[in-house]
Amino acid sequence: MHLIESIGKTVLNIVRAIGKLALFIFLFFHFLFKPKFYFKNNLKYFTGIFLSSIPIIALTGIFSGMVLALQSFTGFSRFSADSAIPNIVVLTLTRELGPVLTGLMISARVGSAIAAEIATMRVTEQIDALKTLNTNYFNYLVTPRVLSLTLAMPIFVTIVDFIGVMGGYLVSVYRLGFNENMYLVNTIEFLSFSDYFSGVVKATVFGFIISIISCYNGLYSEKGAFGVGSATTNAVVLSSILILVFNYFLTEIFF
Amino acid sequence: MEIKIEKLSKRFGNNHVLKDINLVIEKNKSTIILGKSGCGKSVLLKLIYQLIKNDEGLILYDKKKYVDIDKFGLLFQYGALFDSLTIAENIAFTDFIDDKKNYRNKVINSLNEVGLNYDIYNKYPSEISGGMKKRVALARAIYKKPKIIFLDEPTTGLDPINSDIINELIIRIIRKKKMTAVTITHDIQSALKTGDNFHFLNDGIVEDSGTCKNLLKSNNKILSDFLQGVKKLQRNK
Numbered sequence: 001m002h003l004i005e006s007i008g009k010t011v012l013n014i015v016r017a018i019g020k021l022a023l024f025i026f027l028f029f030h031f032l033f034k035p036k037f038y039f040k041n042n043l044k045y046f047t048g049i050f051l052s053s054i055p056i057i058a059l060t061g062i063f064s065g066m067v068l069a070l071q072s073f074t075g076f077s078r079f080s081a082d083s084a085i086p087n088i089v090v091l092t093l094t095r096e097l098g099p100v101l102t103g104l105m106i107s108a109r110v111g112s113a114i115a116a117e118i119a120t121m122r123v124t125e126q127i128d129a130l131k132t133l134n135t136n137y138f139n140y141l142v143t144p145r146v147l148s149l150t151l152a153m154p155i156f157v158t159i160v161d162f163i164g165v166m167g168g169y170l171v172s173v174y175r176l177g178f179n180e181n182m183y184l185v186n187t188i189e190f191l192s193f194s195d196y197f198s199g200v201v202k203a204t205v206f207g208f209i210i211s212i213i214s215c216y217n218g219l220y221s222e223k224g225a226f227g228v229g230s231a232t233t234n235a236v237v238l239s240s241i242l243i244l245v246f247n248y249f250l251t252e253i254f255f
Numbered sequence: 256m257e258i259k260i261e262k263l264s265k266r267f268g269n270n271h272v273l274k275d276i277n278l279v280i281e282k283n284k285s286t287i288i289l290g291k292s293g294c295g296k297s298v299l300l301k302l303i304y305q306l307i308k309n310d311e312g313l314i315l316y317d318k319k320k321y322v323d324i325d326k327f328g329l330l331f332q333y334g335a336l337f338d339s340l341t342i343a344e345n346i347a348f349t350d351f352i353d354d355k356k357n358y359r360n361k362v363i364n365s366l367n368e369v370g371l372n373y374d375i376y377n378k379y380p381s382e383i384s385g386g387m388k389k390r391v392a393l394a395r396a397i398y399k400k401p402k403i404i405f406l407d408e409p410t411t412g413l414d415p416i417n418s419d420i421i422n423e424l425i426i427r428i429i430r431k432k433k434m435t436a437v438t439i440t441h442d443i444q445s446a447l448k449t450g451d452n453f454h455f456l457n458d459g460i461v462e463d464s465g466t467c468k469n470l471l472k473s474n475n476k477i478l479s480d481f482l483q484g485v486k487k488l489q490r491n492k
Contacts, residue, residue: 040352040354041352117339120338124333124335124338125331125332125335126336128306128335129329129337132304132324132327133395135349135352
């Protein structure tokens with residue numbers, strides 16, 4: 001009886017959480033077109049997110065490209081197909097690794113910060129203070145963060161793609177002895193717009209997922225230090241899982 | 256502004272927090288709502304401020320059902336200052352987010368009114384003391400020149416000297432600006448010093464109401480126990 005009861009409770013909690021999240025997403029789109037808009041806040045968050053994330057995504061890009069070139073060489077040289085390495089590097093980065101790795105890194109870097117900041121504001125009554133000051137707290141806290149990250153992610157992925165290809169180029173030319181011109185020509189000629197576009201679409205969706213999940217967890221966090229910790233952990237874990245799940249479905253669409 | 260509360264009730268699930276509350280907050284007077292922690296004081300304050308909705312009953316603001324909350328100011332228990340903004344941006348928050356540039360003199364006046372000076376204008380809340388934070392929060396609450404100021408446990412977390420400073424400031428500001436004040440507290444000393452009218456809340460019910468004199472002479476056992484408990488605690492200290 002206990003087992004059935006606990007299964008029932010878990011199912012109810014999951015359904016309740018999904019409903020609450022759906023309502024939260026609906027509220028985001030509702031307030032997106034409803035004044036007041038805090039433009040200065042939007043710009044501030046976009047700049048903040050952009051500047052703080054560049055070093056991390058640059059490192060992600062360069063090392064992913066370098067490892068990809070080395071690992072591809074290990075496999076492809078066994079059946080004399082090492083000339084395909086530039087194609088493999090650019091295709092894997094733009095279509096798959098770029099958006100997914102950027103999404104996971106940004107979830108850890110920006111998503112956790114968003115959840116922790118909003119949860120702390122909730123615990124210390126700062127969100128109540130916003131309400132008493134007649135401020136649309138949703139447009140002040142959630143909208144700038146979601147918009148900023150959703151718009152910044154395609155730029156991040158473009159940077160990761162470019163730096164990753166350059167990482168692959170460095171390893172291929174200076175470690176594996178590829179001809180530098182041939183490498184670049186193969187990369188540019190093989191890459192089609194749809195490869196890049198599919199990565200950008202994925203990144204945009206991931207940016208929305210990270211920001212909305214992080215804001216949701218922050219805004220509905222439990223009270224106290226435990227609440228802030230749980231909100232941060234839940235934000236990162238849930239957005240990382242959703243990135244992997246949505247990645248599959250988006251890949252199916254662009255397949 | 257006068258606030259009249261009639262048969263007000265509020266439930267959270269099975270928890271009946273406020274039961275049939277009737278009270279009047281008189282215009283230009285300082286009303287104190289006393290009670291133990293968890294008796295429903297904060298919920299009552301949030302209902303009056305229109306931050307949450309009541310289940311039953313009425314709240315009338317100068318005989319009207321709705322009021323613009325710009326006419327209210329609230330001093331939070333722990334200040335609730337915005338960490339990421341400077342003291343000036345905190346005080347002039349509504350002007351700051353509306354991109355108005357000319358709030359400098361207004362902020363300096365507000366700082367002076369709470370006994371602070373320009374030194375902290377560009378500092379962040381983490382760079383000032385607890386007593387100063389409370390005064391900055393008070394400056395933010397009065398910045399928009401509200402008709403009613405709500406004070407949520409104004410002396411919590413302060414040492415006796417700073418508590419006294421805050422009490423004096425509250426009295427001075429209320430009198431000078433001819434504001435109506437509503438304070439929720441369990442600090443008897445502070446309540447007696449700043450209040451005109453008192454309502455004692457217990458388990459979601461108004462147990463007793465009146466002036467300071469009436470309250471101290473009250474035959475209500477729960478109120479007497481509460482007052483004696485506080486006195487005993489103070490003697491032991």
